[in-house]
Amino acid sequence: DVKVTQSSRYLVKRTGEKVFLECVQDMDHENMFWYRQDPGLGLRLIYFSYDVKMKEKGDIPEGYSVSREKKERFSLILESASTNQTSMYLCASSGDSGGAFFGQGTRLTVV
């Protein structure tokens, strides 16, 4: 069974903290993505990576950075968490077929 695993289901962090969200896929996919999901706004792309150490900004990259040191792992970093970054964060991966496989999501609350 294909799998995209996110390190945490729920996280509560304080304003100003540096936050790391980890994602691992076991499908040898080239592409990996980070989305955030908010009610009424659908899934918005934060960053994606098409190869190790390669990254491209999505639609809402401000306040975020990413790291991809190994093919199977893609990390999202909130440099200084703010309350408007409270959201559901979804990691996904895709290969040549184009279809993306998602993790179960991390619900982050910034207080």
Added chain:
Amino acid sequence: QQQVKQSPQSLIVQKGGISIINCAYENTAFDYFPWYQQFPGKGPALLIAIRPDVSEKKEGRFTISFNKSAKQFSLHIMDSQPGDSATYFCAASYSASKIIFGSGTRLSIRP
């Protein structure tokens, strides 16, 4: 150019009826059009997808209709069941790279 517009935002259908969700896109470079199904507390799951060289794809009760000239595609769920109640997202991508999602449709099937 990058947007995918989805309608309706919410939909209520009687059991056994046909559910229809519509999407429109602008970027003619898109070459892959998937639909995702998401249940509460879960990540989206790939449901069915189509490429622009065909006008229709059917998998069980789910059908995608694709109109290349109008830049529109739609999901039809035949014989809708209560278990189909979920949020559905259309999406578009090109060159197996970043995936752009619609805003989602919350579907409720009434028994």
